[in-house]
Amino acid sequence: MTPDRTTPAAHRTATRNTSRLTLLVIAKSPLPGRVKTRLTPPYSPEEAARLAEAALVDTLRVVLAVPARRRVLVLDGVPGAWLPDGVEVVPQCAGGLDERLAGAFGGCDGPALLVGMDTPQISPALLAPVLAADAWRSADACFGPAADGGFWALGLAAPDPGLVRGVPMSTPTTGAVQRARLTAAGLRVRDLPVLRDVDTAADAAAVAAEAPHTGFAAELSRLARAARR
Incomplete structure (x- = not known):
């Protein structure tokens, strides 16, 4: 579905109800050998999985700390003890990552914000511009670029x-292509x-140096201390 070009954008955005926001987190279950494989080496698969779990937990804590109607973990795998109360879990659909992201948005009714599990440094303050009551009055989409091009x-x-x-x-151009897709659809x-x-x-x-108070930074520090023993 593309924007209704016959309806003024200001009217479309003014009538959106941001209290219906769905927060999506797309993630894999943090199991050794399935997540953060590029951390191995220097970390073992078990250590990489511990770092992945810490990053996911940090992300879910932020999701729970900000206003939203629904908080949904779109998961490849099964939940573990790391899953906090207050987060729905739905399985990822089959296909490539683009299909899985599309499937996540397809299950939403009203505004939706999707983040991954690879940025434990996110915070309520960082997300505030897209969570305010009037967040969608001047924009139809929001986009957070990653340093690696995603x-x-x-x-x-x-x-x-x-x-x-x-x-x-x-790919190194994933982010550029995705943002161009948004603007080509006429979205602000x-x-x-x-x-x-x-x-x-x-x-x-x-990332740990940037966000030293996260569980991810604490886990990385524990691994470093263990390696020195």
């Missing part, structure tokens, strides 16, 4: 799976700050 956040006032489906994922895009994904050991160290 994106860490995508928000749509009127979720349309077709805006994501077919975008090539995990609010840009969020560039964040660094945790993919490599260097990424992990940089």
